[in-house]
Amino acid sequence: MKLLGLEVASPGQQLAVVGAVTAAGLANALAITIVSGAAQSPAGAGVTTLLTFAAAAVVSIGANRWASHRLNALVETGLYRTRVRFFEKIERTELRGIEAIGPTEIVDRLAQNMAIISAAASSIGRVMQALSIVAFALIYVAFLSPAAFVVIAALQIGALLQFRAAVNRTDAILRNYDAARLRFFDRLMGLLRGAKEIKLSRARSRDVRAEFAAASAGLRDASTRFDGLIDDSYLFLNAQLYLVLAGLVFVLPQYVALADATLSILLTTTLFLWGNIEGAIIGYPAYVQAAQATEALASLERRLDGAARKVSVAQEAADWPGQPGPLELCGVEYAYPASPGENAFRVGPVDLTVAPGEVVFIVGGNGSGKSTLLKTLTGLYPPTRGRVRLGGVTVDATTAAAFREQVSLILADFHLFSRTYGLDVSPEQVQPLLRQMQLAGKTAYKDGRFTRRDLSTGQRKRLALVLAMLEDRPILVLDEWPADQDPEFRRHFYEVLIPAWRAQGKIVIAVSHDDRYFHCADRLLVLDYGRVRA
Numbered sequence: 001m002k003l004l005g006l007e008v009a010s011p012g013q014q015l016a017v018v019g020a021v022t023a024a025g026l027a028n029a030l031a032i033t034i035v036s037g038a039a040q041s042p043a044g045a046g047v048t049t050l051l052t053f054a055a056a057a058v059v060s061i062g063a064n065r066w067a068s069h070r071l072n073a074l075v076e077t078g079l080y081r082t083r084v085r086f087f088e089k090i091e092r093t094e095l096r097g098i099e100a101i102g103p104t105e106i107v108d109r110l111a112q113n114m115a116i117i118s119a120a121a122s123s124i125g126r127v128m129q130a131l132s133i134v135a136f137a138l139i140y141v142a143f144l145s146p147a148a149f150v151v152i153a154a155l156q157i158g159a160l161l162q163f164r165a166a167v168n169r170t171d172a173i174l175r176n177y178d179a180a181r182l183r184f185f186d187r188l189m190g191l192l193r194g195a196k197e198i199k200l201s202r203a204r205s206r207d208v209r210a211e212f213a214a215a216s217a218g219l220r221d222a223s224t225r226f227d228g229l230i231d232d233s234y235l236f237l238n239a240q241l242y243l244v245l246a247g248l249v250f251v252l253p254q255y256v257a258l259a260d261a262t263l264s265i266l267l268t269t270t271l272f273l274w275g276n277i278e279g280a281i282i283g284y285p286a287y288v289q290a291a292q293a294t295e296a297l298a299s300l301e302r303r304l305d306g307a308a309r310k311v312s313v314a315q316e317a318a319d320w321p322g323q324p325g326p327l328e329l330c331g332v333e334y335a336y337p338a339s340p341g342e343n344a345f346r347v348g349p350v351d352l353t354v355a356p357g358e359v360v361f362i363v364g365g366n367g368s369g370k371s372t373l374l375k376t377l378t379g380l381y382p383p384t385r386g387r388v389r390l391g392g393v394t395v396d397a398t399t400a401a402a403f404r405e406q407v408s409l410i411l412a413d414f415h416l417f418s419r420t421y422g423l424d425v426s427p428e429q430v431q432p433l434l435r436q437m438q439l440a441g442k443t444a445y446k447d448g449r450f451t452r453r454d455l456s457t458g459q460r461k462r463l464a465l466v467l468a469m470l471e472d473r474p475i476l477v478l479d480e481w482p483a484d485q486d487p488e489f490r491r492h493f494y495e496v497l498i499p500a501w502r503a504q505g506k507i508v509i510a511v512s513h514d515d516r517y518f519h520c521a522d523r524l525l526v527l528d529y530g531r532v533r534a
């Protein structure tokens with residue numbers, strides 16, 4: 001069964017919820033019938049009547065409670081499954097796919113849209129309960145007076161159809177709201193990431209504030225229009241109640257013979273019924289919002305699937321099938337997709353063979369394609385031409401996942417996770433490396449995590465290198481790693497660490513701008529606007 005667009009329940013579970021809601025509605029109608037009857041002849045209402053009334057009330061409340069808790073649990077389980085599925089899809093989507101969608105949309109969809117769907121779950125329960133009560137109350141009205149039933153039902157159906165049409169008109173507003181929320185979120189991220197830069201310039205702060213205010217205004221306008229339309233429709237529905245009451249009291253008795261007592265019960269029942277109709281329609285906008293949120297989630301999922309179809313890598317690949325051997329780049333090129341009116345950046349073709357124990361420095365100006373080449377040779381970007389081989393085995397969709405596990409990579413925008421995920425090491429193994437990186441006393445390794453990660457930029461890079469050394473993989477790739485190190489540690493890197501890795505037989509590829517240490521490499525690869533110059 002699909003609820004709020006989520007695959008949440010088996011037909012049996014669905015039947016149980018509908019059954020409970022129906023039983024609650026029926027018990028509710030029974031309770032009204034009993035009190036109405038008792039009100040007509042109080043002398044005839046004894047203990048049995050009271051007990052039957054109490055039993056009906058208990059069944060109604062109990063069944064409603066069970067149904068709403070069950071519905072909430074089903075929707076939350078559906079959301080949980082959706083989150084896990086998204087995590088797996090994001091994990092399977094290659095780097096380019098994630099870069100193309102962007103983190104703002106992914107975070108917004110998974111946080112905001114899921115919250116909208118979760119909030120709608122309780123509304124849906126209330127709508128179902130109210131509709132069931134309305135249905136049974138209408139049957140009771142039909143039993144009291146078929147003519148009154150026709151009047152009430154006709155006005156009710158008209159009002160509900162009008163309300164539904166109004167809510168459906170909010171579709172465009174909701175889409176605007178969704179786009180406005182993404183813009184707002186994007187500006188908010190800019191505000192937080194750029195907090196330092198903003199503090200240093202009042203003019204910049206003013207401009208950023210203006211953009212932030214414009215994004216907030218977009219949210220305000222879309223939200224106000226949505227709420228306004230819903231409120232108007234709600235009031236219109238309320239106005240129908242006056243029509244129904246007038247019809248019942250002033251018009252109906254002119255044409256149909258009605259006892260005073262019946263008319264009074266009809267009025268009470270109508271007021272009760274209308275209260276429940278209001279209950280039903282209050283939840284409907286939440287349902288529409290949830291449906292839109294689900295569609296946005298589905299659209300993101302389609303894009304992730306599309307990106308995965310374009311470039312897919314078998315995750316369940318076994319260990320690397322080849323022997324340790326040279327890393328070969330055979331005519332490797334990578335071209336970013338071209339934006340309209342722009343020439344796409346392309347790096348390559350690169351032909352390079354690096355044997356175990358060899359050290360290659362990649363050199364070149366800003367924007368010459370060094371990081372792009374590193375991402376391509378480590379299998380993060382699939383080459384648009386040529387191929388990467390390790391130990392004679394080509395890196396392709398079936399071997400890429402295993403190949404990446406042969407590589408330790410520290411890019412300029414590396415991330416230090418809160419735990420040392422995927423590494424099973426003891427503090428005794430970590431401590432000597434922390435000492436070697438002059439981090440002992442700054443941080444320590446305990447319970448699978450480093451006690452402190454709020455270190456200086458250079459120290460964080462050293463910590464990333466500690467993790468890379470603990471991984472102990474045959475290929476070590478570093479993007480301008482020494483750039484943030486002090487001269488002494490820079491020398492340590494070039495004159496102690498690099499020779500040690502060479503002696504261990506590692507393939508070391510490092511981007512470097514330190515020409516005074518170029519002699520520490522076996523070879524230099526010079527890039528110039530994506531082309532290999534030397």
Ligand SMILES: Nc1ncnc2c1ncn2[C@@H]1O[C@H](COP(=O)(O)OP(=O)(O)OP(=O)(O)O)[C@@H](O)[C@H]1O
Pocket residue numbers: 099336345364365366367368369370371372373
């Ligand atoms: N995600 C991306 N999408 C499209 N183009 C990109 C992307 N990342 C980088 N580029 C483009 O690729 C070119 C090379 O970028 P790259 O980061 O590889 O250069 P780099 O040599 O590492 O530069 P730097 O020394 O400044 O770090 C740049 O012109 C950049 O505009």
